[in-house]
Amino acid sequence: MSKVLVLPGDGIGQEIVAQALKVIDHLNNNDNLGMELVHGLIGGTAYDETGSPLPQATLDAAKACDSILLGAVGGYQWEALERDLRPERGLLGLRAEMDLFSNLRPAILYPQLASASTLKEEIVSGLDLMIVRELVAGIYFGQPRGIETRDGERYGFNSATYYESEIRRIGHSAFKIAQKRDKRVCSVDKANVLEVCELWRDVMEEVAKDYPDVELSHMYVDNAAMQLVKAPKQFDVMVTSNLFGDVLSDCAAMLTGSIGMLPSASLNKDGFGMYEPIHGSAPDIAGQDMANPLATILSVSMMLRYSLDQVDLADKIDRSVNTVLDQGYRTADIASEGDTVVGTNEMGDLVVKALQG
Ligand code: IPM
Ligand code: MG
Numbered sequence: 001m002s003k004v005l006v007l008p009g010d011g012i013g014q015e016i017v018a019q020a021l022k023v024i025d026h027l028n029n030n031d032n033l034g035m036e037l038v039h040g041l042i043g044g045t046a047y048d049e050t051g052s053p054l055p056q057a058t059l060d061a062a063k064a065c066d067s068i069l070l071g072a073v074g075g076y077q078w079e080a081l082e083r084d085l086r087p088e089r090g091l092l093g094l095r096a097e098m099d100l101f102s103n104l105r106p107a108i109l110y111p112q113l114a115s116a117s118t119l120k121e122e123i124v125s126g127l128d129l130m131i132v133r134e135l136v137a138g139i140y141f142g143q144p145r146g147i148e149t150r151d152g153e154r155y156g157f158n159s160a161t162y163y164e165s166e167i168r169r170i171g172h173s174a175f176k177i178a179q180k181r182d183k184r185v186c187s188v189d190k191a192n193v194l195e196v197c198e199l200w201r202d203v204m205e206e207v208a209k210d211y212p213d214v215e216l217s218h219m220y221v222d223n224a225a226m227q228l229v230k231a232p233k234q235f236d237v238m239v240t241s242n243l244f245g246d247v248l249s250d251c252a253a254m255l256t257g258s259i260g261m262l263p264s265a266s267l268n269k270d271g272f273g274m275y276e277p278i279h280g281s282a283p284d285i286a287g288q289d290m291a292n293p294l295a296t297i298l299s300v301s302m303m304l305r306y307s308l309d310q311v312d313l314a315d316k317i318d319r320s321v322n323t324v325l326d327q328g329y330r331t332a333d334i335a336s337e338g339d340t341v342v343g344t345n346e347m348g349d350l351v352v353k354a355l356q357g
Contacts, residue, residue: 001034002308005065007058009043010078010087011281012291012344013071019293019348020069020300026352027313035308038065042094043073043087043281053090059097067307068094068274069299072281087281096136100266100274101166102173103135103245104306107232107252107262112325115336116257119229124255129235130181131252132174133245135266137166138196140242160196162241164203169269171207174239178214184236186217188224188244200241221248228252253278258334260292263299265306273307275299289343292331294321297351320354 004024008017027033040058047053053073062068073087083089094100109117109127117124142159149155171187178185187204189197201218208216219227221244227234228248232255240248253259262278277295285291301317304310329350330339342350 001036002066003036003038003064004303005038005040005058005061005068007040007042007068008045008071009073009090009281010045010075011072011283011286013043013045013073013281015287015289015344016277016291016293016296017069017071019344019351020296022348022352023297023300023317023355026355027316030356031313031316033310033313042070042090044075044078046090047078047081047085047087051085053085053087054093054097058090059094062094062098067272067303068098069296069303070274070276071296072277072279074281075283075286092140094274095266096141098272098274099136099268100272101134101136101269102170102265102267103133104173104177104265104267104302105131105133105245105249105252105262105278106264107131107249107256109256110261110322110325112322113257113261113334116334117255118257119232119255123230124232124257127232127255129232129252130177130237131245131249132170132177132237132239133249134162134166134170134240134242135245136242137162138242160194160241160243162196162200164199167200167203168207170239171204172210173267174237175207175211175214178237179211182236183214184217185214186219186224186235186238188219188221188238188240188248190221190244191218192220197241204239224248225251228255249278258292259295260331260333261294261298263295263302265299265302267306271307273303275303275307289345290332291344292333293344293348294331294351297321297348316355317351320351323354323357324350 008014107129139160142161145158147156191197191201259279266274301314304314
C-alpha cells in the first residue's frame with residue numbers, strides 16, 4: 001500500500017490532476033494498485049486559503065507519504081505578492097525541504113505526434129533524450145541575493161553557487177540513468193566564463209571514473225541550446241545545473257511537439273519523488289476544459305516506475321496513452337489536421353477506457 005500526496009495547485013492544475021486521479025481510481029479498483037491518496041494545498045491556492053504558498057500541513061503530509069503528485073503553480077493574480085508569498089515559492093520550498101535534487105525530464109517524441117513538432121520530422125523522429133537537472137542548489141538558491149540601492153541606483157544580485165558534493169550527487173544520478181540507456185552523458189556548463197562551472201566540469205570528470213562503461217562529454221550551454229534545435233538526437237542523457245536545466249528542458253520539450261505531453265520526476269537520495277508535468281499552470285486556458293492532461297497522467301506512470309516499484313502498471317498507463325493517440329484523439333495543443341480534438345475531461349476518460357481494453 002503506497003500513500004501519495006496530491007497537490008493540484010493552481011490554474012489548469014486542478015483539471016489535469018482530476019484526470020490523473022481517474023486513472024489512479026481505475027487502477028485501484030481493477031488492478032490492485034493499492035494507492036491511498038491524501039490531498040493538500042500548494043501555490044496560490046494555498047496562499048488564498050492559508051496565507052502561505054507552502055503550508056506546514058502540506059510539508060507534514062509530504063513527509064508522511066511515499067510520493068507526491070503535483071499539478072502546477074502560479075497565476076496572474078499572485079504576481080504582485082511579496083516574493084516569499086508567491087506560488088513559485090511553494091514549489092521551490094517543497095523541492096528544497098524534501099531535498100529533491102535530481103530532476104528527470106525526459107523528452108520523448110511520440111511517433112503519432114511527429115507532425116506536431118515545429119521542427120522537421122526527420123530531425124525529431126525517434127527522439128528520446130533525458131535531461132537530468134540539479135534542482136535544489138545553484139543560482140535558484142544561492143546567497144547572497146536581493147535588490148538594494150547602491151550608488152544611488154537599484155542593484156539586483158543573485159549568486160550561482162555549488163558545493164562539490166551537490167555536483168557529485170547529481171552526476172551520480174545522471175551516470176546511473178545513462179547506464180540503463182545508451183550510456184552517454186553530456187554535461188552542460190559555461191566553464192569558459194564561470195568559475196562555478198569550472199568546478200562543475202572537474203567534478204563530473206571525477207564522477208565519470210566510477211562509470212567506465214559510460215561516455216562523458218562536455219558542452220557549453222549556448223552551444224547545447226543550438227545543438228538541441230539542430231540535431232537533438234545526438235544526446236542520450238544531458239546533465240546540467242538548475243538554471244540551465246530550466247531553460248534547456250523547455251526547449252527540449254518543444255522538440256516533441258507539445259510540452260503538454262511530458263512528465264517529470266524530482267527525486268531525493270532515498271528515491272522519494274515528486275512527480276509533475278513539465279508545463280506550468282497556463283492560467284490563460286484554466287477552467288476551459290482545454291488543457292492536455294497526458295503529462296500529468298504520464299507523471300503517475302513515472303511515479304510507479306521510479307518510486308513505487310510497480311513497473312507493470314506504469315507500462316499499462318504508457319500503453320493506454322499510446323492507444324488513445326493511435327486512435328487519433330488529441331487535445332488542442334497537439335492536434336494536427338484530421339485529428340479528433342477532445343477536451344481535458346474526455347481525454348482522461350479515453351485513457352481510462354484504453355486501460356479497460
Ligand atoms: C519548472 C518551472 C519552475 C522552475 C518555476 C515554476 C519556479 O519553470 O519547473 O521548470 O523554474 O523551476
Ligand atoms: Mg521551467
